[in-house]
Amino acid sequence: MKSSAVCLLLLSQAAAVLGTNAKYYHDAQEEKLARRDPRNHGLGPKTDVVQEQAQPAPRQPGADIVESAISELQKIPRSSRRRKHQSSGIIGATLRYLGKAIPTGPASAPSANKPSKAVSGPLLSAVELLEEAAHHNNSDALFLLAELNFFGNYSHPRNLHASYKHYKQLATAHGNTTAQYMLGLYHSTGIGNVVPRDQAKALLYYTFAAVRGDTRAEMATAFRHHSGIGATKSCEAAVRYYKRVADKAINWYRAGPPGGMSWVFQGWRISDDDGGIYGEGASVSSSGINSRKVNAYSDSTRAAIGDVIEYLDLVSQKGDSKASFNLGRIYYEGQRGLDRDYELARKYFYLAASRYWKKDNRIVETYTKDVERTAAQAAGYIGRIYLRGDGVVQNFERAKIWFDRGISLRDAQSQYGRGLMLLNGYGGKENVKFAMELLTAAANQDYAPAQVQMGRLYLDQGEPEDLRIANNHFELAARHGNIEAHYYLGEMVYHGVGREKLCGMAMSYYKTVAEKAEPLVSSWGDANDAYEAGDHELAFLEYLMAAEQGYERAQTNVAYMLDTGRSKIPFSQWFRKPRSEAELLENPGLALIYWTRSSRQSNIDSMVKMGDYYFYGIGTNQDVGKAVQCYTGASDYSQSAQALFNLGWMHENGIGLTQDFHLAKRYYDHALEVNEEAYLPVTLSLLKLRIRSAWNTLTHGSVHSIQDEPKKGKDWSLSEWIANFLEDDNIYYEDELNNDNMYEGTIGAGDEDFDDGGVVESVVIIGITMALVFLLWWRQRIQQAHAQAEEERRRNQGQGGHPPPGNPADGGDAFRGWAAGGEGIIVKWVIFLVIFLLIMGYILGGYWHAKRRLRKGLQPLAYHRCLVSRRAYQPPQYQASWPQQGGGGGYYQPDAYHMGNMAPPVYDPNRPPMYPGQPAGPPEGGSKVDPSQWRTEPTRRAPESNPAPDYAPPAGPPPANTR
DSSP states (O other), rough: OHHHHHHHHHHHHHHHHHHHHHHHHHHHHHHHHHHHHOOOOOOOOOOOBBBBOSSSSOOTTTHHHHHHHHHHHHTTOOOOOOOOOOOOOOHHHHHHHHHSSSSOOOOOOOOOOOOOSSSOOHHHHHHHHHHHHHHTOOOHHHHHHHHHHHHHHGGOOOHHHHHHHHHHHHHHHHHOOOHHHHHHHHHHHGGSSSSSHHHHHHHHHHHHHHHTTHHHHHHHHHHHHHHHHSOOOOOOHHHHHHHHHHHHHHHHHTTSSSTTHHHHOOOOGGGGGGTTOOOTTSGGGGSSGGGOOOOOOSHHHHHHHHHHHHHHHHHTTOOOHHHHHHHHHHHOOBBBBBBOOOHHHHHHHHHHHHHTBBSOBBBBBOOHHHHHHHHHHHHHHHHHHHTTSSSOOOOOHHHHHHHHHHHHHHHHHHHHHHHHHHTTTSSSOOOOOHHHHHHHHHHTTTTTHHHHHHHHHHHOOOOOHHHHHHHHHHHHHTTTTTTHHHHHHHHHHHHTTSSSOOOHHHHHHHHHHHOOOHHHHHHHHHHHHHHHHTTTHHHHHHEEEEEEEOOHHHHHHHHHOOOOTTSOOHHHHHOOOOOTTTTTTHHHHHHHHHHHHHHHTTOOOHHHHHHHHHHHHHSSOOOHHHHHHHHHHHHHHTTTTTHHHHHHHHHHHHHHOOOOOHHHHHHHHHHHHOOGGGGGHHHHHHHHHHHHHHHHHTTTTTSSSSOOOOOOOOOOOHHHHHHHHHHHHHHHOOOOOOOOTTTOOOOOOOOOOOOOOOOHHHHHHHHHHHHHHHHHHHHHHHHHHHHHHHHHHHHHHTOSSOOOOTTSTTTHHHHHHHHHHHHHHHHHHHHHHHHHHHHHHHHHHHHHHHHHHHTTOOOOOGGGGGTTTHHHHHHHHOOSSEEEOOTTTEEOOOOOOOOOOOSSOEEEEEEEOOSSSSOOOEEEEEOSSSSOOEEEEEEEEOSSOOOOOOOOOOOOOOOOOOO
């Protein structure tokens, strides 16, 4: 009986334990299943920025007060600001200029120290509640108060002192990494004169945050070790931090749909809206070899996007397949000033494909090669849309159908997409052999994603020859800016696999990968939206954070906004009060810092600007010697006419350099060779220089005067001269032939394809020669007539010899009398009209000739420079080139214009910069509203509120053979 009782007791205990374990296992499995990533390729990465949290953290003191404050903030109406679109016409530009030039009374930016307006209404209630919760040391309240005072969310007045105090308390009491990063920003820049600049203390705060995994702090710390800011240069430390960010970036990229994440590139320079740092034609970015490059991110390009789309839509409606395809690509890729619209993109891709394939899968009877090529590319994009689920429900079967269509026409994107499906088993079984064949075919057409996949497959083999082939594939893909290619090259160099182990090269690759993942690591989008909405102070703060992370373009933007020597509309500043020195955008010392950092990342204009600051003593003590070093460093690139001109001026006047007129002339001449737009200032300077040099020579001055350059050429024989002449002539015709081949297909059906390069020149030369011959013949005839008349008169009077000089009736006065008569007046007017007609013919003929060469895609000749615009519009060339990956993960054609965003997005100034993801609860003592403290699942793509309708696939099997 006792044994039975013991057995029953043991059984009951075992059952209880098993029941508890079963319940725990069941709950754990449910939690695991709940946290399991669904088959959704829109997931974000699980990084230390967005981490998992198994259990919710205990509530902090004052949590109820914070929730009440958030409810009050939600009552505030959100202001809707949209990007400002500017018309591209002359009238619109003139009206904008006049509108800016009209004085609007005293206007200045808000002070960085004092609030510019009172807080009232729900905002006041929310602030009071947050301050009450902050007294309880609530991390959420401290974070919200710091963000409100720093970014000015919900129209809260900016107060950098109060923001620093809250960040300081948050970092000290809770170890918040965002607060530590922001404290590093304060000490690094000294913004608002809150704390003095202290680079060592800034590095300390950045390091604290970076060690705990804050992505922005990791980039800032890496850049400081790389540049030696606040510490000695250390490639090992820099590459360690950059690799951590690159690992996060590549995991985030791969967590996207098949093919990786895609985004619109945001990191442009705001100075490009004005033609560069020094303006149109004077900056390196808009002069010399860069003058003919179309900047897809400039303000002028953005303003003309609407006109381009309207024109392409009109041409598309007339049956142009290229226009339809390019419209689809424009809406699919997105760009500055043009949002992505997957529904419209799919519509135009279907339109381009329908001009080659019928609904029953048959091919139209009459089609051209251009229509076939365009349909193949459109099929590749449609397949990609269904493969990734861009604007539609992900459908591997439809993706396969369209990829097979493109494969039948040898489209590279279709080959890559189908190969990716077979390689990973999307929509069917894996077939590595067939996938390799398709990926190889796409890689042979220089398609970057396919080259990356081939490199990965060879890299997995591990043999030396396989590693060499993999490296070649990665280098080919890296030419197109592929983020994965840069990452693999960095990994190979860092670990010494298949390549020499080099710290500097590995760091460069990792830095490129980290900076390419803009949506993950930076606030570029918020900065650009704020700048285009007119909130320059908020844009400055956002650019400042990106600049601290090492973005060269952000460093240029910060320095450009702080530049005291720049004024778009000087006239409007005459009627305004002088700004206070405490204002946020009045900091020449900080501007010099970022000009310097930008110049160290190979920005030539920034290097020249840094020299200007040292020369004039802006933001620092005047130091002409450092200015000379900056100008000399910029001139070594032979791209900055401004730097060369400055060195010439300094040699001419003996300021900072030895006074030497001969060297000054060399620099002036070099400046003109680099940039033809410098013709006027260089010519005037050379004129003054020659006068000074001549006077120096006459007075036996001590300055080295201008001398003739030594001639190194040798005397050619007749045979050598003829041979060199023929060689130069052949080179000229080869260049013309190459230009014709480059722009083949751009000439309309009604245009004639012939070279009329020397027609106008020949006509002008022949006309002038005939005019001179006619004048000489006419003058000789007049002289003979006068001589015969004089001889006849003397014979009648019986006089001999010549008349005495000065006789008004004879000699030279006879010609004056004839010229004053009717016949002379007629002859003079005829000569004048002939010369006038020749000049007008030269101008009109030259203008017609220049325009005709531009229409044919040829470069204007030398004498055309005064007849056509220097930066004449180059029409887009729709050549047969496969889409390539852009900086943001998108794909575009290299020789077509790179377009982007159309419909203006809504700018919300109340939203602080956040990382993707929804909070599942902060850690103990953490902040619920600070993204860097969250531990949650990766970001999932939000469902669309208005998804695009599905298009029915064409009936029948695709025309390609599948395996």
